[in-house]
Amino acid sequence: MTGLIRSELRKAFTTRIGWGMPLAQFLLAALFVGIAGAFMLFVAVPGPTGGEGAPMGNSLEPTVLARTLYTGGMQVGYLLSLVLGILSMGSEYRHKTLTATFLSAPRRGRVIAAKVVALTIVVVVNGLAHLAGALVTGGALLLAADKAVFPEAGDLLGVLARMLLVFVLWGLMGLGLGVLIPNQVAALFVGVAFAFLIEPLLGVFIGMVDALADVARFFPSQASMAALSLYEGMDSATVEQAGGNPDQLTWWVAALVLLGYAAMMTVVGWVLTQRRDVG
Amino acid sequence: MTDVAQHEGTGISVRGLTKTFGTLRAVDDLTFDIRPGRVTGFLGPNGAGKTTTLRMLLGLVRPTAGEALIGGHRYADLPRPLNVVGSALEATGFHPGRSGRDHLRVLAATHGIPDSRVDQLLELVGIPAAARKRAGAYSMGMRQRLGLAAGLLGDPGVLLLDEPANGLDPEGIRWMRGFLRHLAAEEGRTIVVSSHLLAEVEQTVDDVIIIANGRLVRQGTIEELHGEQTVLVRTADAAALAAALERAGLTAQPSPEHGPGALQVEGADGDLARVGDVALAAGQPVHELRALRTDLERMFLELTESPEHRNRNLQETT
Numbered sequence: 001m002t003g004l005i006r007s008e009l010r011k012a013f014t015t016r017i018g019w020g021m022p023l024a025q026f027l028l029a030a031l032f033v034g035i036a037g038a039f040m041l042f043v044a045v046p047g048p049t050g051g052e053g054a055p056m057g058n059s060l061e062p063t064v065l066a067r068t069l070y071t072g073g074m075q076v077g078y079l080l081s082l083v084l085g086i087l088s089m090g091s092e093y094r095h096k097t098l099t100a101t102f103l104s105a106p107r108r109g110r111v112i113a114a115k116v117v118a119l120t121i122v123v124v125v126n127g128l129a130h131l132a133g134a135l136v137t138g139g140a141l142l143l144a145a146d147k148a149v150f151p152e153a154g155d156l157l158g159v160l161a162r163m164l165l166v167f168v169l170w171g172l173m174g175l176g177l178g179v180l181i182p183n184q185v186a187a188l189f190v191g192v193a194f195a196f197l198i199e200p201l202l203g204v205f206i207g208m209v210d211a212l213a214d215v216a217r218f219f220p221s222q223a224s225m226a227a228l229s230l231y232e233g234m235d236s237a238t239v240e241q242a243g244g245n246p247d248q249l250t251w252w253v254a255a256l257v258l259l260g261y262a263a264m265m266t267v268v269g270w271v272l273t274q275r276r277d278v279g
Numbered sequence: 280m281t282d283v284a285q286h287e288g289t290g291i292s293v294r295g296l297t298k299t300f301g302t303l304r305a306v307d308d309l310t311f312d313i314r315p316g317r318v319t320g321f322l323g324p325n326g327a328g329k330t331t332t333l334r335m336l337l338g339l340v341r342p343t344a345g346e347a348l349i350g351g352h353r354y355a356d357l358p359r360p361l362n363v364v365g366s367a368l369e370a371t372g373f374h375p376g377r378s379g380r381d382h383l384r385v386l387a388a389t390h391g392i393p394d395s396r397v398d399q400l401l402e403l404v405g406i407p408a409a410a411r412k413r414a415g416a417y418s419m420g421m422r423q424r425l426g427l428a429a430g431l432l433g434d435p436g437v438l439l440l441d442e443p444a445n446g447l448d449p450e451g452i453r454w455m456r457g458f459l460r461h462l463a464a465e466e467g468r469t470i471v472v473s474s475h476l477l478a479e480v481e482q483t484v485d486d487v488i489i490i491a492n493g494r495l496v497r498q499g500t501i502e503e504l505h506g507e508q509t510v511l512v513r514t515a516d517a518a519a520l521a522a523a524l525e526r527a528g529l530t531a532q533p534s535p536e537h538g539p540g541a542l543q544v545e546g547a548d549g550d551l552a553r554v555g556d557v558a559l560a561a562g563q564p565v566h567e568l569r570a571l572r573t574d575l576e577r578m579f580l581e582l583t584e585s586p587e588h589r590n591r592n593l594q595e596t597t
């Protein structure tokens with residue numbers, strides 16, 4: 001099994017995407033956190049109660065501010081993790097390397113298990129690059145705005161660790177999707193369109209219907225935000241102003257919901273991989 | 280490169296193997312044995328079902344019925360398959376962005392095979408220089424060589440090569456033949472080479488299995504199947520030479536498609552000197568004298584040309 005995992009890790013880090021993706025994670029996290037931070041710290045907006053304009057960051061507790069800032073690139077982060085997951089299997093279909101893979105490891109269930117482990121490692125490496133980017137720009141902005149850079153270290157570290165977990169779970173959803181839709185380009189298109197557009201929009205529409213608003217909280221994107229306790233410590237007016245649903249799941253329930261999606265998709269991938277002919 | 284004693288001679292048995300794709304019976308109740316320690320040509324026209332058979336043997340395609348065993352085991356049940364069976368299949372891909380060396384290292388990792396073995400193989404198949412370049416830039420010949428190196432990684436006692444000469448230039452084909460002979464010479468190794476061209480493998484194989492439309496057509500040693508070789512001779516007075524050949528105990532048939540005065544001679548089994556001597560004794564000038572075809576060649580030609588055996592894919596599209 002360790003041999004199979006090593007093989008999968010070699011696959012992941014012997015193509016350009018192996019190093020290009022962490023770089024992209026670093027840069028995009030820096031960019032998104034930079035934009036969100038600049039807006040929150042330096043752009044005056046009328047407060048929820050109207051009145052004198054002040055940057056939104058001013059009204060937030062230091063912990064909430066830092067948490068919101070450092071996770072500002074979360075959506076790109078989990079999107080790229082989803083892409084990594086899709087590529088894990090999609091690239092084998094696309095480049096017909098699955099033949100060689102199954103010849104060297106004919107017990108396919110073990111290949112999927114090795115992919116799960118290797119993907120987790122790859123996504124964590126990418127997630128760390130993401131965190132580095134987020135901390136560099138986020139920290140610099142907080143410093144420039146004369147705010148606490150790392151208040152309540154324990155709480156903040158917990159949130160950042162949970163962000164890595166969220167990335168891993170999105171990666172596993174991608175792994176299953178890459179098997180479900182063996183055409184890699186189609187899988188990427190469907191995955192990104194779903195995660196970036198369809199699901200959030202659907203969530204917003206459903207959120208407007210009171211009877212269904214509860215359901216939307218279980219959607220992957222809303223569960224991801226809840227898993228980071230993103231709106232904890234914010235008043236609901238501010239959350240709604242930011243386009244969020246203040247009534248979110250407890251972080252660990254949200255994490256379990258995501259785990260459920262990830263497990264479901266992995267099982268789909270596992271079952272289909274067992275059955276399919278390769279040739 | 281090989282520990283000869285390690286290859287104990289693993290045979291292959293195929294029993295009632297069948298694969299249907301929709302309504303197409305790509306492989307149709309195939310039964311045959313491949314003898315250990317020999318080179319077997321697995322022949323058949325394009326679309327005959329060779330690749331599908333090999334893929335079922337390797338656990339990549341699930342048989343509709345029947346089974347295919349290697350040394351009595353299913354491929355998926357082999358604990359370290361690369362050490363038992365090596366294969367280079369058609370349409371095996373390489374990630375274009377990964378170097379050939381890394382492609383092999385990925386596979387090597389599954390069996391704990393060291394990088395030194397990878398480099399040794401790259402040397403052996405003659406692509407050490409290209410090994411660190413992206414595989415996307417490889418020529419067809421280099422891809423075939425890399426595929427072969429992958430098959431040899433675990434120093435297996437059984438080697439399955441699917442159309443190894445496909446897409447190679449004449450130089451590459453010559454190299455591949457020599458390489459196969461070199462592999463075959465190592466005692467005990469069982470080698471299966473599939474091809475849609477008899478001439479490609481004729482000189483290398485001991486045994487032949489011929490399939491068409493997914494069904495077994497013939498099986499035997501190459502000597503058995505070769506049968507007799509016809510001789511073509513062309514002269515000025517075909518009738519006179521034919522009479523002389525008949526007197527010498529040979530049969531001669533006029534063969535106008537080979538030009539004026541051409542005769543196809545049977546009974547000499549490819550012995551050109553014997554036919555030439557008869558012509559000289561009869562005072563007939565020899566304008567052309569060559570070996571024509573063997574039974575096997577004739578049969579294979581018929582197989583590939585007769586409409587019911589022709590590639591079903593081509594038929595479907597025409």
Ligand SMILES: Nc1ncnc2c1ncn2[C@@H]1O[C@H](COP(=O)(O)OP(=O)(O)O)[C@@H](O)[C@H]1O
Pocket residue numbers: 279300303305323324325326327328329330331332591592
């Ligand atoms: N995955 C598949 N789906 C449908 N038809 C297939 C598939 N694989 C092979 N075939 C068909 O099965 C027949 C045998 O193909 P193949 O085994 O590749 O023949 P060969 O290797 O002898 O040329 C062909 O008609 C081919 O089109």
Ligand SMILES: [Mg+2]
Pocket residue numbers: 329330331369441442
């Ligand atoms: Mg073929």
